[in-house]
Amino acid sequence: MTTVEEQLLPSAEPVQLVDEHGGRHDSPQYGMPAPEALVDGYSQLVQGRRINDQASALVRQGRLAVYPSSHGQEACQIAATMVLGEQDWLFPTYRDTVSIISRGVDPIETLTLLRGDWHSGYDPYEHNVAPQATPLATQLLHAVGVAHAARLKGEDTVVMALCGDGATSEGDFHEALNFAAVFKAPVVFFIQNNEYAISVPLARQTIAPSLAHKGIGYGVPGERVDGNDLAALLAVLGSAVGKARAGEGPQLIEAHTYRVQAHTNADDATRYRNDAEVTPWLERDPLKRLDAYLSGEGLLNDEQRAEAAAKADKIAEDLRVGLMQEVSPDPAELFAHLYATPTPQLKEQAEFLQDELSREEA
Amino acid sequence: MAHEKLSMAQALNQALRDAMRADERVLMFGEDVGALGGVFRITDGLTAEFGEDRCFDTPLAEAGIVGMAVGLAMNGMRPVVEMQFDAFGYPAFEQVVSHVAKMRNRTRGKVTLPMVIRMPYAGGIGGVEHHCDSSESYYAHTPGLTVVAPSTVSDAYTLLRRAIEFPDPVIFMEPKKLYWAKEEVELSAGEPGIGTAVVRREGTDATLIAYGPSVPIAMEAAEAAAAEGRSLQVVDLRSIVPFDDETVCAAVRSTGRAVVVAEASGFASVSSEIVARVTERCFHSLAAPIRRVTGFDIPYPPPKLERHQLPGVDRILDAVDSLQWEDS
Ligand SMILES: Cc1ncc(C[n+]2csc(CCOP(=O)(O)OP(=O)(O)O)c2C)c(N)n1
Numbered sequence: 001m002t003t004v005e006e007q008l009l010p011s012a013e014p015v016q017l018v019d020e021h022g023g024r025h026d027s028p029q030y031g032m033p034a035p036e037a038l039v040d041g042y043s044q045l046v047q048g049r050r051i052n053d054q055a056s057a058l059v060r061q062g063r064l065a066v067y068p069s070s071h072g073q074e075a076c077q078i079a080a081t082m083v084l085g086e087q088d089w090l091f092p093t094y095r096d097t098v099s100i101i102s103r104g105v106d107p108i109e110t111l112t113l114l115r116g117d118w119h120s121g122y123d124p125y126e127h128n129v130a131p132q133a134t135p136l137a138t139q140l141l142h143a144v145g146v147a148h149a150a151r152l153k154g155e156d157t158v159v160m161a162l163c164g165d166g167a168t169s170e171g172d173f174h175e176a177l178n179f180a181a182v183f184k185a186p187v188v189f190f191i192q193n194n195e196y197a198i199s200v201p202l203a204r205q206t207i208a209p210s211l212a213h214k215g216i217g218y219g220v221p222g223e224r225v226d227g228n229d230l231a232a233l234l235a236v237l238g239s240a241v242g243k244a245r246a247g248e249g250p251q252l253i254e255a256h257t258y259r260v261q262a263h264t265n266a267d268d269a270t271r272y273r274n275d276a277e278v279t280p281w282l283e284r285d286p287l288k289r290l291d292a293y294l295s296g297e298g299l300l301n302d303e304q305r306a307e308a309a310a311k312a313d314k315i316a317e318d319l320r321v322g323l324m325q326e327v328s329p330d331p332a333e334l335f336a337h338l339y340a341t342p343t344p345q346l347k348e349q350a351e352f353l354q355d356e357l358s359r360e361e362a
Numbered sequence: 363m364a365h366e367k368l369s370m371a372q373a374l375n376q377a378l379r380d381a382m383r384a385d386e387r388v389l390m391f392g393e394d395v396g397a398l399g400g401v402f403r404i405t406d407g408l409t410a411e412f413g414e415d416r417c418f419d420t421p422l423a424e425a426g427i428v429g430m431a432v433g434l435a436m437n438g439m440r441p442v443v444e445m446q447f448d449a450f451g452y453p454a455f456e457q458v459v460s461h462v463a464k465m466r467n468r469t470r471g472k473v474t475l476p477m478v479i480r481m482p483y484a485g486g487i488g489g490v491e492h493h494c495d496s497s498e499s500y501y502a503h504t505p506g507l508t509v510v511a512p513s514t515v516s517d518a519y520t521l522l523r524r525a526i527e528f529p530d531p532v533i534f535m536e537p538k539k540l541y542w543a544k545e546e547v548e549l550s551a552g553e554p555g556i557g558t559a560v561v562r563r564e565g566t567d568a569t570l571i572a573y574g575p576s577v578p579i580a581m582e583a584a585e586a587a588a589a590e591g592r593s594l595q596v597v598d599l600r601s602i603v604p605f606d607d608e609t610v611c612a613a614v615r616s617t618g619r620a621v622v623v624a625e626a627s628g629f630a631s632v633s634s635e636i637v638a639r640v641t642e643r644c645f646h647s648l649a650a651p652i653r654r655v656t657g658f659d660i661p662y663p664p665p666k667l668e669r670h671q672l673p674g675v676d677r678i679l680d681a682v683d684s685l686q687w688e689d690s
Contacts, residue, residue, distance in 0.1 A: 065488055065665055116665030119491045134492045135450060136422060169421035170453065199398035200419045272397040331670045334660050345629065349658045353670055356677070 007221060010212035014224040014256045017231040020284045022292025030235035035299050041078055041230045042294060043308040045287050048074035048098040050312035054319045055097065055111065059265045063323045065116045068095045072228070072260035075286035076192045078102050079233035080160050083241045089128040091143040091161040095192075096132065099162065103127050107315060108322040117329045136167040140176035140189065144250075147185035158244045159187045160237075166197020168214060169205050177218040180250035187250045188240045189220075192227060194259035199272040215252035227257030228286040231293070258284070331357060368549075371541040373515045374404045374480075376549060377522035378442065382412050385440060388526060390417040392427055392444030401446055402482055402541055424454035428479065432461050435475040435531075442526060448483040448535075449492040455500070462531045463506030478525045478532045483511075484575045484625050486539035486672055488665040495662055496626035498574075501533040502602050502635070509602040510556055511535040513577035515545040517600055523551040532556070537575035559606035561613055565595030568619035568682050571610060571636055573599035576623040576673060583623075583678035594682065602632055610636070611643045618649040619685040623673050628656030650686035 016025050017032055024032070033041075052071040058064045070077050077098035081090060084103070092100050100110045105122045112121025113132055120131035130146075133139035143161035150157035167173055168191060180187045191211050195202050208214060212222030221243075225236040233255060240251035258281040262269040294300035335342060335350040342350070368376070382388045390408055392400075396419040399406030408417035420427050424445060431441035445451035451458070458479070465475050485494030502509045508530055512518040518536070525532040554560065562577065563584050572580040577598045584594035597613045599606065614620045620640060624633040637652045655673040663671050 065490060113490060113664075116488065116490065117667075118664050119661075134490065135452070166422035169423045169426070171423060171425050172453070197393070197422050198401070199394045199396070200422065204419050205421045266401070268398070271399065327666070329664070329666050331667055334658065334663055334667055334670060338660060343659075345659060349660075353658070 005216065008216045008219065010210060010222040010224045010254070014226045015232045015236050016226040016229050017235060018229050018289055018293045020228070020289055022289055022296055024293065027232075027235075030232065030239065033231055033234040033238070035297075037082070037234060038231060038290065038294060039299060039304065041082060041234065042290050042300060043304075043311060044078045044082070044102055045074050045230060045290060046308040047312045047315055048078055048102065049287055050316045051098050051101060051107065051319070054316040055114075056261070056265070058319065058323050064111060064114045066264050066266065067097075067114055068264045069261045070095050070098050072281065072285065073192055073194055073257045074098055075230040075233055075290075076190070076227045076255045076257055079230055079237050080162060080190055082234060083238045084158070084160055087128070087155065087157050088241070089130065089143070089146050089157060089159040091130045091139045091146075091159060092132050093136075093139065093162055093164065093167075094132050094134050095164065096162050100129055100132070103129050105129055107319055111319070111323065115323065115327070117327055118333075137163055137170035137172035137176070139163075141172055141179065143187050144176050144180045144183070144185050147180070147187045148183050151183075151185065156245065157186065158241050159185075160241070161187055161189050163189070163191055164197060165191060165193040165195065165202050165205055165211060166200065168211050174218075177215065177220055177250065177252065181218045181220050184247070184249040186244035186247075188237065188244055189250060189252045190237065191252070191254045192257055193254050194227075194257050196259050196263070196273075198263045198267060201272075210254055212252055212254040220250050220252050222252040222254065224254050224256065227255030228284045228289060230286055230290050367544050367546050368515055369542050369544045370512070370515045370518045370536070371402060371404055373519040373547065373549065374522055374536065375406055375408075377519045377526075378405060378408060379411065380551070381442075381523055381526040382408065382416060385526075387438060387440045388416070388442060389434065389439055390442045390444070391420050393419065393422055393446045395419060395444050400444060402538065404480070404536070405444065424450060424452075425457050428454040428457040428462060431477050431479075432457065432465065432475060435477045436465075436473055440476055440526060442478040442480060445479060445481045447493045448481055448495040448497050451479070451481055451497060458501070458507070458533075459504050463504045466530065467506060474529055475531045476529050478522070478528075478534050480534045480536060482538040482541070483535045484537050484539060485662055485668055486575060488668070490665065491662075494668070496624070496657065498533075498535050498602055499626055499631040502632050506531070507603060508532045508556060509535065510600060511537065511574035511602060512600060513537065513540065513572075513574055513598050515543070516547040516549065517554065519547070519549045520551060520554060521556065521600065524556050528556060535574060539575050540578070543578075554600060557601045557604035557606055559597055559599045559601065559609040561595060561609070562598045563594070563596040565593040565617065567593045567617060568621065568685055569595045569597055569613045569617045570621050570623055570678065571597045571599065571613075571640075572623040573602060575625055579673060579675060580623050580678065583675045583682075586675055587679060587682060592682065605639065607639060607643060610640060614640050614644045615647040618647055619682075620648075620652045621678060621681045621685070622652065622654045622656075623678055624654070624656050625672060626657055627659045628654050629659045631656065653681040653684060655681050
């Protein structure tokens with residue numbers, strides 16, 4: 001007989017379906033995703049990698065103010081959106097650019113925030129993607145609200161809420177899990193545990209056996225998954241989305257991955273970790289691993305590889321060209337979006353600025 | 363200490379170092395303050411020198427950081443905490459307003475909280491959303507808090523030393539735009555004390571009142587005005603709470619005209635308070651209503667638009683020009 005506690009407990013080891021050499025591992029609980037999904041996932045991984053690397057290059061060229069790369073975490077990024085339906089919602093953070101693009105948001109619009117033109121460059125309702133949250137864990141409560149509203153309206157919606165390991169220490173993380181559980185909200189809380197919150201290692205965030213264990217106290221089932229294994233991610237996240245959709249309430253998934261690059265370009269990672277720690281993770285690269293597995297199974301050939309690379313080239317080229325353009329956002333917008341009806345004071349301030357700008361021009 | 367060319371970041375680091383050397387009860391903690399030395403490197407080398415018990419990384423939780431500091435201070439320590447950025451202090455706001463600010467009052471003076479909450483604040487560095495807030499008015503509005511904002515390297519050192527020795531909680535606003543500005547300074551832990559403003563530049567025609575990141579802009583404006591034959595005085599508040607009515611009012615009385623310069627939105631702000639108190643006290647010495655040059659009443663803009671928000675020399679000079687001069 002399994003106790004309630006046991007039902008809530010994550011598996012002892014992170015779920016893995018494909019090991020780091022591309023070998024297949026069967027799981028009693030999770031089946032291997034369909035070949036088409038894996039091949040599509042491969043192509044998206046290639047694109048995700050290119051987006052990360054291109055965006056990082058654009059920071060060095062001064063085209064983007066900053067870019068928190070998800071290099072090495074692309075499998076999490078891609079799987080998080082692949083398991084969603086069109087009516088579902090994604091709640092991303094600053095590091096989840098690839099996930100947002102994979103959801104269908106225009107890449108340039110996605111990067112507007114990081115280029116510095118506006119605080120969010122896309123319309124959240126167009127693809128059901130919330131604005132990228134910078135204050136940590138705050139968006140998790142919003143995700144619960146969206147999910148609860150969907151239930152009240154009788155919609156068949158699941159919300160995928162992303163956060164990092166560091167964010168699990170914030171009060172909002174705990175309140176979000178509790179609220180979601182009490183309201184049985186269809187939310188999948190997906191923690192990308194990449195071992196670091198800027199410079200602070202996981203051991204300084206928690207001594208819990210895993211972050212997935214944190215669900216128990218709230219009555220939320222937890223699961224752990226190899227975050228560099230796209231197959232396992234699709235299976236585990238897919239199953240969690242299914243359960244949430246079936247009315248089983250919130251689910252908590254922790255992916256074990258690694259932030260192979262610095263936090264952002266402003267960060268000096270050599271101050272808090274050494275190459276000996278980073279190198280083994282490069283070997284666990286999600287892209288290499290999936291390639292090895294699919295090749296071994298005869299599911300991926302050079303033509304498909306070339307096709308994926310071409311799509312990635314295209315995105316990289318679009319990013320380069322798109323972000324090369326000098327943009328000058330309209331200062332009038334500063335006053336445009338504060339209230340449904342601008343206050344008289346704001347109108348005055350807008351006129352003041354307009355006047356100042358026309359004098360500058362003259 | 364000898365004359366040295368130091369940045370404000372280095373001076374703050376030195377202040378922490380010296381305070382920790384001088385008093386074993388001083389602890390420094392927050393997010394990334396250990397091995398990394400803080401995202402702005404203000405705590406660089408402190409863990410190496412003082413060990414993990416005295417300068418340490420906490421779990422990522424601002425309410426936790428400030429809440430724990432409350433308990434540490436109650437139990438005889440002198441915690442100095444870092445909020446990584448101004449806008450990330452908000453998760454701790456409940457702790458700050460309900461507990462940090464009120465403990466002495468609630469306990470009739472039995473429990474006091476000597477602690478410092480350091481906070482890189484304000485803009486002008488091209489930071490993305492939530493990295494450039496000027497939140498001083500929230501804190502200044504809360505009775506029980508002491509709020510300071512240095513504008514020079516030497517004041518940064520002295521004020522931080524004084525803040526750490528201070529018997530009550532101090533919100534220490536660090537103008538992040540000025541972190542890298544270097545000055546030749548002699549560091550002193552003595553004067554100025556908290557609560558004293560200073561006249562940074564003498565002038566006879568009008569007084570500019572500024573604090574933190576706005577002081578260098580006010581100085582620049584005064585320089586530009588001088589070139590046009592107008593003599594502007596610049597007062598640097600240094601301490602927002604307590605407010606140095608004496609220095610500020612003496613300055614305004616001496617010129618009869620004043621402009622307040624601040625980066626924060628103007629509505630219901632520290633700058634409004636300054637206008638109100640100076641008007642109350644100096645009404646009969648004023649030749650014109652006091653003007654303000656502040657940020658607009660909007661959320662801090664994205665980097666590409668931030669220059670429109672920040673008070674600049676031209677806006678200050680225009681405000682000065684509008685002070686009802688007889689000859690214009
Ligand atoms: C409330 C809040 N405090 C501090 C920060 C500054 N900050 C930005 S990212 C970060 C680390 C977050 O780590 P984690 O949650 O593990 O996500 P990761 O960056 O590893 O993806 C910190 C401290 C913030 N954004 N929000």
